[in-house]
Amino acid sequence: MSGQKIELCKTSEVDEGTAIKVEKGDLVLAVFNLNGAFYVMDDICSHGPGSLSEGPIHGDVVECDFHNGSFNIKTGEVVDPPCMIPMKTYQAIIEGDTLFIEA
Amino acid sequence: MRAAVRQGLGFPYECNVGSCGNCKFELLEGEIEHLRKDPPGWSERDLQRKRYLGCQAKPLTDCKIKLNLRDHYKSHFAPAKTVGTLTAIEDITHDIREFRFRLAAPKPFLPGQYGLIAAAGVEGARAYSMCNVTTSGEEWHFQIRRVPNGACTGALFDNLKTGETVGLDGPYGMAYLREDAPRDIVLLGGGSGLSPMVSLARAATASPKLAGQQIHFFYGGRTSRDLFNETLLSTLPGYGARLHYHPAISMPEADPSWTGKVGFVHDYAKELLGEKLRDCEIYFAGPPMMAQAITKMIVEYKTPPAQVHFDQFF
Numbered sequence: 001m002s003g004q005k006i007e008l009c010k011t012s013e014v015d016e017g018t019a020i021k022v023e024k025g026d027l028v029l030a031v032f033n034l035n036g037a038f039y040v041m042d043d044i045c046s047h048g049p050g051s052l053s054e055g056p057i058h059g060d061v062v063e064c065d066f067h068n069g070s071f072n073i074k075t076g077e078v079v080d081p082p083c084m085i086p087m088k089t090y091q092a093i094i095e096g097d098t099l100f101i102e103a
Numbered sequence: 104m105r106a107a108v109r110q111g112l113g114f115p116y117e118c119n120v121g122s123c124g125n126c127k128f129e130l131l132e133g134e135i136e137h138l139r140k141d142p143p144g145w146s147e148r149d150l151q152r153k154r155y156l157g158c159q160a161k162p163l164t165d166c167k168i169k170l171n172l173r174d175h176y177k178s179h180f181a182p183a184k185t186v187g188t189l190t191a192i193e194d195i196t197h198d199i200r201e202f203r204f205r206l207a208a209p210k211p212f213l214p215g216q217y218g219l220i221a222a223a224g225v226e227g228a229r230a231y232s233m234c235n236v237t238t239s240g241e242e243w244h245f246q247i248r249r250v251p252n253g254a255c256t257g258a259l260f261d262n263l264k265t266g267e268t269v270g271l272d273g274p275y276g277m278a279y280l281r282e283d284a285p286r287d288i289v290l291l292g293g294g295s296g297l298s299p300m301v302s303l304a305r306a307a308t309a310s311p312k313l314a315g316q317q318i319h320f321f322y323g324g325r326t327s328r329d330l331f332n333e334t335l336l337s338t339l340p341g342y343g344a345r346l347h348y349h350p351a352i353s354m355p356e357a358d359p360s361w362t363g364k365v366g367f368v369h370d371y372a373k374e375l376l377g378e379k380l381r382d383c384e385i386y387f388a389g390p391p392m393m394a395q396a397i398t399k400m401i402v403e404y405k406t407p408p409a410q411v412h413f414d415q416f417f
Contacts, residue, residue, distance in 0.1 A: 044173075046408060048125050049115035051171050065152060067124050084402050 008099045011038065019062070021053040029090070031099065032073045034060060038092040039073045040101050046085035104157025105182065105272070113176040119158045119219060119230050119275055121145065123415050126157030133166030139227065180211050180240075180274055187220075187243060187271040189263055195335070197328050198249045199297060201234065202259060203242060206271065211240035214280040214306035215299045215386060217414065218243060218273030222258040228272060229255040232299035232388065232414075236306045243271065246298035278386055278412040280306050286384045286410065287317040289376065291368050291397055294329075296388030297322065299414075301335060303386050308339045308346050319376065319383075321349045323368040323393070326358035349375065369396045373404075380404040385411045 008022045014033040021043050022029045030043040030053035043053050050064035052071070057063075061079050063070040069083030076087035090101040104126045107114035116126040121142030130153045137145070137159040145156050157170075187204030194200050212218070214236050219228035235244040250256045263269065280303050288307050292300035300320065307318050318341075324330050330350050339346055351364040351371045364371055368389075372380065381404050387397050394415055401411050 048117075048123075049171070049173060049176070065149075065154065066127055068146075068148065084398050085408055 004103060005093065005100045006103050008040065008101060010097050011094060011099050012097060014038065014099075017057060019053040019055075019057065021051060027103065029101070030062075031092075032057070032062070034073060038094065038099055040090040040092050040099075041071070041073070041076050041087045045069070045083065046087055047083040052087070104160070107157070108176070108178055108275070109181055109183065111177060111181060113172040113174050114157060114170070115173055115176045116158055116275070117277070117414050118144070119217075120227070121156055121159045124156070127154045128157055128160075128168045128170035129154055131167040131169055133168075134163040135160045135166060136163055137161070175277065178274075179213055179279070182273050182275055183208065183210055184270065184272045185210060186268050188268050189265050190242070191265065195246050195297070195331050196324075199246055199295075199331070200249070200260060201244055201246045202263070203235075203244045204269065204271065205242055206240065209240040210274065211238055212243070212274030212279075214302040215278045215412070216274040216276040217299065218245075218271050218275065220245070220255065220259070221270030221272070222255050222263065223267075223269070224262075225255045225258050228270065230275070230414075232276070232296075232302065233274070234298040234301040234305075236302055236309065243273075246301060248295040248297070250295075276414045278388070278414045280310070280386075281384055281412070282310050282312045284384045284410070285316070286382055287379070288313070288319065289372060289380065289383045289385045290318065290320045291372060291385070291387035291389070291393075292321070293323040293368060293389035293393045295390070296393075297331065299388045300386065304336060304346065305339060308341050316345070318346045319349060319372070320347065321351070321368040321372050323351045323353060323371075323389075325354040326352050327361050327363075328358075367396060368393065369400045373400060378404065381406050383410065387411075387413045391415075 014020050016033050019030050019032045028043045032039045045064045048066045050066035052062050055062045055064050061070045067082050070080040071087045076089040093100040104114050117123040121139040122144045124144035139159050185206050185208040190205050191203040217230050217232040221228040231245045233243050234246045249260050290300040307313050336348050355365045
């Protein structure tokens with residue numbers, strides 16, 4: 001799989017300051033748009049059943065609305081407990097109006 | 104939520120008793136009341152966001168709700184309600200007792216799963232894990248720790264007599280034995296977390312698929328009187344060869360005659376298994392502090408979360 005480029009969505013599908021969920025094969029991903037920059041991480045919270053693409057976004061941080069834990073959108077690092085396991089993030093690649101990741 | 108799970112839907116949940124917050128959903132239309140008035144897994148912020156607990160929600164009108172169903176939460180055996188008749192009682196430690204029930208409508212479960220017990224005169228049901236292994240589901244056995252001043256354990260320990268009945272509902276829970284996981288097994292238990300670990304140990308030692316795997320059973324108490332009689336495990340096949348029992352106590356000052364391991368089970372597991380923890384299938388059950396310490400251990404040793412199984416009902 002390494003090095004394979006996967007198309008996720010058009011950049012226009014994700015409004016600034018929001019996120020959408022994208023499912024590709026076995027991957028369920030949250031795609032964030034922070035001030036025009038795109039970030040991708042696994043969608044399902046590492047702690048519970050929460051979907052991070054549905055969580056409130058505060059600056060660079062997304063909150064999971066199940067247990068109110070939160071993660072840094074850019075790095076996947078835990079910001080607030082009870083979450084303890086960092087989220088897996090993916091390098092976003094933009095070509096024209098299309099967003100890809102390498103997986 | 105239980106109605107959804109009975110219908111075969113993957114409605115996320117974990118504790119079933121209002122504590123864990125995994126069954127939250129968004130109420131789009133209609134009215135809802137919580138069974139438990141102030142459930143620990145629910146906050147003011149949830150109310151503002153119109154999020155409610157599936158396990159506690161009682162619809163007062165037709166409702167429209169929003170949530171993500173997940174296959175992971177689909178039941179292997181659809182839970183059902185029935186009645187259990189107490190057939191036997193056995194003391195396991197000074198405050199853990201085994202209660203054996205015969206079910207009016209047999210229901211199999213996976214090793215490590217739990218059921219809800221509704222005892223006469225006790226409001227609401229409580230979650231307890233089964234300790235036996237069964238394919239017919241005719242009997243469910245529970246090793247239950249008495250909670251000081253606990254309404255349900257009080258009713259079970261003090262009032263319930265052989266031949267009498269309780270309401271049972273289940274099976275529930277995702278911390279069941281993964282027979283297809285080709286890894287050594289680590290079972291970590293403390294306090295009320297004994298019962299599911301015993302079920303897992305019994306099933307793992309009997310499983311042909313897991314015949315090549317080592318099984319490490321760690322169990323911790325404050326003093327040696329919290330520890331069970333070793334015959335509970337030593338009668339299982341492979342004891343001492345592939346099933347290893349590692350007891351530890353955390354309050355040696357209260358137990359001067361103890362010559363065994365002192366400390367917490369997660370520290371004992373780290374000391375004994377170290378980097379190997381990353382390649383193990385880990386199951387645990389116990390008090391919140393222990394669950395937190397074990398979660399930290401898993402992060403530290405980078406055990407993939409998919410290899411870690413527990414249900415947090417406290």
